[in-house]
Amino acid sequence: MAEDRREALRIENLVVRFQTPQGQVNALNGVSLVQEEGQVYCLVGESGSGKSTLALSIMGLLPNNATIEQGAIYFDGVNLLSSGQDHMRTLRGKDIAMVFQDAQSALNPVQLVGDQIEEIILEHSDVSTRTANRMAQEMLRQTGLADPRQIMGQYPFHLSGGMCQRVMIAMGLVLEPRLLIADEPTSGLDVTLQAEILDLLRKLCREQGASILLITHDMGVVASMAQQVGVLYAGSMIEVAEVIPTFKRPQHPYTWSLIGSLPRLDEPARRLRTLPGSPPDMMNLPNECAFLPRCQKAQSRCRISPRPPLMELEPGHHVACYNPVVPPE
Ligand SMILES: Nc1ncnc2c1ncn2[C@@H]1O[C@H](COP(=O)(O)OP(=O)(O)OP(=O)(O)O)[C@@H](O)[C@H]1O
Numbered sequence: 001m002a003e004d005r006r007e008a009l010r011i012e013n014l015v016v017r018f019q020t021p022q023g024q025v026n027a028l029n030g031v032s033l034v035q036e037e038g039q040v041y042c043l044v045g046e047s048g049s050g051k052s053t054l055a056l057s058i059m060g061l062l063p064n065n066a067t068i069e070q071g072a073i074y075f076d077g078v079n080l081l082s083s084g085q086d087h088m089r090t091l092r093g094k095d096i097a098m099v100f101q102d103a104q105s106a107l108n109p110v111q112l113v114g115d116q117i118e119e120i121i122l123e124h125s126d127v128s129t130r131t132a133n134r135m136a137q138e139m140l141r142q143t144g145l146a147d148p149r150q151i152m153g154q155y156p157f158h159l160s161g162g163m164c165q166r167v168m169i170a171m172g173l174v175l176e177p178r179l180l181i182a183d184e185p186t187s188g189l190d191v192t193l194q195a196e197i198l199d200l201l202r203k204l205c206r207e208q209g210a211s212i213l214l215i216t217h218d219m220g221v222v223a224s225m226a227q228q229v230g231v232l233y234a235g236s237m238i239e240v241a242e243v244i245p246t247f248k249r250p251q252h253p254y255t256w257s258l259i260g261s262l263p264r265l266d267e268p269a270r271r272l273r274t275l276p277g278s279p280p281d282m283m284n285l286p287n288e289c290a291f292l293p294r295c296q297k298a299q300s301r302c303r304i305s306p307r308p309p310l311m312e313l314e315p316g317h318h319v320a321c322y323n324p325v326v327p328p329e
């Protein structure tokens with residue numbers, strides 16, 4: 001029952017900037033998101049649209065040159081942005097875990113793989129070292145690594161990119177977090193393995209009631225995993241569909257052009273299209289709709305009005321556009 005569902009995560013009006021020698025990058029410009037417990041929320045958008053910045057903001061792991069200018073991130077009713085480092089440390093790894101986009105550099109290069117996984121387990125639970133070792137091996141096996149014991153005795157640089165990715169996935173899943181943030185977790189893995197990893201994620205949701213914030217470029221993954229979808233463009237959420245059937249009828253011209261023709265969303269392994277034109281300069285964002293220069297449906301109104309807010313066009317379907325696509329029935 002939709003009305004019985006609890007919120008896993010609520011982000012309100014998040015504004016994040018990066019300071020660089022070239023100027024200020026406006027990475028997130030007032031992003032809001034509500035994710036229900038036990039659901040997979042897919043976040044899509046072109047490279048540079050702010051997906052990883054959003055993920056790292058939730059984890060409290062933004063780099064030093066980032067500032068959170070505004071906003072709130074609620075987990076369990078507590079605003080993580082004001083609850084302090086200690087609170088975040090107790091959650092991180094156990095209640096909220098993340099599979100990083102660049103697995104190889106997210107792992108500690110000078111610590112054995114096995115020790116890294118065991119450390120997470122021992123930090124957050126009372127089990128013995130032996131049990132932690134067994135849990136780590138079992139989890140690695142589940143991510144498709146044939147010889148977990150051997151892998152555990154290696155340093156990350158001994159492993160291939162795909163293997164590191166699976167180690168990261170094992171670290172993310174081993175404590176059965178209530179919220180898993182997975183940033184392109186299966187990119188670069190072969191199709192069979194990808195399907196197995198996605199099954200593991202589904203199992204986490206189904207059996208543990210976990211929620212997953214899944215960042216992906218792959219529309220096949222969206223179609224097979226998501227209950228909710230959010231589309232980021234230039235650091236703003238421009239379309240949100242709370243149920244996947246709605247997303248098969250996208251109304252923002254950007255989403256429309258990403259997905260292409262309608263029913264093909266369920267085509268396996270469908271990648272987002274590359275659009276003509278380039279995304280806007282994140283250091284100099286326009287006041288009007290940031291998609292305007294690339295939009296085929298732009299009208300004079302779009303040029304003279306401020307950036308359109310998200311508007312609920314049908315129940316559970318929000319679109320930030322003055323001239324949305326009207327999907328055929
Ligand atoms: N450490 C940083 N310093 C300066 N700018 C950054 C930093 N990290 C990200 N950015 C900039 O912030 C914007 C959002 O980047 P982000 O990595 O969140 O995008 P993304 O949607 O995850 O892209 P991709 O699909 O390529 O992973 C981009 O303009 C990017 O160049």
Ligand SMILES: [Mg+2]
Pocket residue numbers: 051052053101183
């Ligand atoms: Mg990214």
